[in-house]
Amino acid sequence: MQDHLSQTFAALADPTRRAMLARLSQGEASVSDIAKPFLKEMTLPAITKHLKVLEKAGLITKTREAQWRPCRLNGEALKTAADWMEQYRVFWEESLDRLDAYLKTVTAKKKPKGKTHGRKRKK
Amino acid sequence: MQDHLSQTFAALADPTRRAMLARLSQGEASVSDIAKPFLKEMTLPAITKHLKVLEKAGLITKTREAQWRPCRLNGEALKTAADWMEQYRVFWEESLDRLDAYLKTVTAKKKPKGKTHGRKRKK
DNA sequence: TTTATATTTAACTAATTGGTTAATTAACCG
DNA sequence: CGGTTAATTAACCAATTAGTTAAATATAAA
Numbered sequence: 001m002q003d004h005l006s007q008t009f010a011a012l013a014d015p016t017r018r019a020m021l022a023r024l025s026q027g028e029a030s031v032s033d034i035a036k037p038f039l040k041e042m043t044l045p046a047i048t049k050h051l052k053v054l055e056k057a058g059l060i061t062k063t064r065e066a067q068w069r070p071c072r073l074n075g076e077a078l079k080t081a082a083d084w085m086e087q088y089r090v091f092w093e094e095s096l097d098r099l100d101a102y103l104k105t106v107t108a109k110k111k112p113k114g115k116t117h118g119r120k121r122k123k
Numbered sequence: 124m125q126d127h128l129s130q131t132f133a134a135l136a137d138p139t140r141r142a143m144l145a146r147l148s149q150g151e152a153s154v155s156d157i158a159k160p161f162l163k164e165m166t167l168p169a170i171t172k173h174l175k176v177l178e179k180a181g182l183i184t185k186t187r188e189a190q191w192r193p194c195r196l197n198g199e200a201l202k203t204a205a206d207w208m209e210q211y212r213v214f215w216e217e218s219l220d221r222l223d224a225y226l227k228t229v230t231a232k233k234k235p236k237g238k239t240h241g242r243k244r245k246k
Numbered sequence: 247t248t249t250a251t252a253t254t255t256a257a258c259t260a261a262t263t264g265g266t267t268a269a270t271t272a273a274c275c276g
Numbered sequence: 277c278g279g280t281t282a283a284t285t286a287a288c289c290a291a292t293t294a295g296t297t298a299a300a301t302a303t304a305a306a
Contacts, residue, residue: 002138003138004219005138006136006138006141007133007136008136009133009135010132010133010136013129013130013131013133014129014294015126015128018128018129018207019139019147022212025210025214029250030253031252031253031254032251032252034276042294042296043295043297044146044252044253044254044298045253045254045255045295046294046295046296047253048253048254048255049293049295050290050294052254053293064302066252066302066303066304067251067253067302067303067304068253069250069252069253074214075131075211075213075217076215077216078208078214078215079215079280080303081206081208082205082211082215084141085201085204085205085208087148088144088148088196088201089205090195091196091198091201092147092198092199092200092201092202092205120240124299133263137263139264140256153282154282154283154284155281155283156247156282158283163262165265165266165281166265166266166267167283167284168265168266168268168283169264169265170283171284171285172264176263187272189272189274190272190273190274190281190282190283191275191282191283192282192283192284213277227301
């Protein structure tokens with residue numbers, strides 16, 4: 001995986017991993033704590049791998065406590081992703097203006113669909 | 124790809140596709156318009172595929188205009204992802220509190236690292 | 247030292263992804 | 277019609293991903 005942002009989004013593109021983050025948002029948990037809800041669906045090595053993906057993306061940190069590996073959520077990494085999204089906020093908040101504009105073009109053109117209406121020539 | 128949110132994050136986990144969204148944030152563009160900056164790095168069919176990924180994730184919509192396929196950004200899909208992130212905002216905004224708490228535990232335990240300190244037994 | 251618990255690593259596999267080239271479809275233009 | 281531009285589809289391939297089972301490592305406890 002090339003850049004950091006791609007790595008973060010890729011890590012988030014899996015429901016198991018998002019559920020793990022949700023669990024960690026309630027507080028620190030060991031690998032087996034985190035694993036418990038998923039052990040009907042997958043084995044422990046699969047869990048380890050998911051956690052590794054989250055760790056490499058910087059979304060969690062793993063420490064050592066005897067034979068346990070307590071994991072914690074790391075908000076910072078999520079912030080980078082959130083910051084990227086922020087630039088598009090206007091595109092989902094403008095919905096009313098956009099709908100308005102759209103309706104205007106529709107009623108204006110009426111779009112008969114089989115006609116030549118010579119738009120957008122070459123450049 | 125299972126759920127919608129995973130599909131959206133997966134679509135965002137690629138710098139080419141994010142660049143395409145950036146381009147579309149400046150306004151509608153045809154496939155070849157969008158392709159232009161990438162044609163040194165990849166071929167047109169690759170572009171088509173990337174656009175298909177974005178389209179399936181609902182991030183863009185493609186229409187028909189003569190032999191062109193104008194694409195537009197669809198803010199809605201980004202909103203679902205942004206809404207998901209929103210629940211974690213507290214984890215990157217609390218940084219000061221968290222640092223404070225962390226420093227407190229560090230100074231309290233002093234952590235000599237070779238010692239038995241019998242924490243976290245079974246349950 | 248043996249045993250038990252927690253977690254990881256290794257080796258393998260099936261499915262998906264991101265790209266390619268070559269051929270095909272769609273729509274316009276002279 | 278025949279040619280040109282725009283875009284997609286098909287067939288293929290290499291790399292990555294998400295899972296598996298079996299073996300290994302780390303730490304504590306008896």
